[in-house]
């Protein structure tokens with residue numbers, strides 16, 4: 001069932017159009033998220049959808065009725081709004097704030113009936129805010145206030161809730177809680193939720209429909225699984241210093257330092273090392289990674305040169321040679337203590353090769369394990385108990401190889 005529909009909607013201020021040609025439809029129980037850079041018009045669209053801002057052009061329908069023809073009180077029976085504006089409610093308690101949402105249902109004097117009181121408590125329980133109900137709103141944290149504003153929206157018993165950046169200022173726990181509550185509302189109560197968010201990964205993992213906004217228009221609109229590709233987020237936000245991995249849902253800082261360290265990784269053991277080296281300014285090359293390994297996805301997203309092999313295949317002679325060539329040109333080799341199996345045992349040979357040509361090898365395996373794995377050559381491998389200890393023993397990143405090396409390893 002269609003709850004909100006727009007036709008050739010243009011939103012903005014006065015004559016100025018901020019976003020135009022908006023043709024979207026929100027169905028019952030859908031979780032819809034607006035994504036876009038600062039100033040792209042997310043708040044302007046949300047304000048228009050809830051009738052606070054008159055459209056510059058086109059139409060908005062709330063369950064087939066033109067929203068401009070609906071009185072505010074009638075609108076409030078169907079739609080609840082949680083905007084970012086700070087409330088200064090004087091000496092009101094958490095309960096009072098939540099109960100404000102009953103106003104479309106109370107009589108002329110706004111007196112709460114027993115039923116209103118019960119419904120307010122119900123909403124407070126639903127957002128897990130019953131313990132702050134008797135405290136003054138002004139004295140609560142942003143996360144606690146946000147929960148009460150959600151409760152206020154819920155007691156309205158709306159069919160649609162519109163929220164502008166409901167997770168701003170919240171810590172990770174409250175952020176997850178708010179998103180969980182909203183998700184439950186859509187799935188269990190059939191409420192349609194339309195919101196804007198800045199956390200890309202959270203948005204894409206939670207929402208049924210993403211609306212991507214940039215340069216005055218809707219770039220794309222649909223289920224994130226269908227519309228988000230590898231470069232979608234980097235293009236949407238014009239990100240230069242980082243890349244978004246749609247498969248893992250993470251943003252990784254780009255590493256474009258000249259490679260100095262070859263990280264022999266696998267099974268996810270390389271990920272935190274790639275990130276740590278990137279943070280400290282060391283260039284990285286890595287291998288030999290199977291193309292279904294999490295280290296492969298992270299290394300690709302970070303943008304490091306990498307030597308890879310097809311998933312579930314033995315590492316071929318040729319691939320080993322490519323990795324050896326890279327090692328020859330770099331300063332050092334790191335053994336991440338990757339798990340060893342029949343498909344990647346050549347990575348052990350790779351480390352032995354590095355030792356044989358005199359490259360410093362740094363290992364995160366225990367001394368005993370090194371001896372088991374590298375035999376006599378273990379004496380030429382330095383072991384470290386943890387990554388930071390290992391990084392401290394590296395020469396400073398300024399002393400790294402020249403950009404020419406980067407060219408030779410094929411960046």
Ligand SMILES: Nc1ncnc2c1ncn2[C@@H]1O[C@H](COP(=O)(O)OP(=O)(O)OP(=O)(O)O)[C@@H](O)[C@H]1O
Pocket residue numbers: 013018036037038039040041042043044045
């Ligand atoms: N009251 C206003 N009068 C005129 N222009 C406005 C007004 N409010 C916002 N704008 C402009 O409209 C454009 C879109 O702003 P909007 O707040 O909708 O963006 P947003 O995507 O929500 O941004 P953010 O992610 O920073 O919250 C911006 O250029 C902004 O300067």
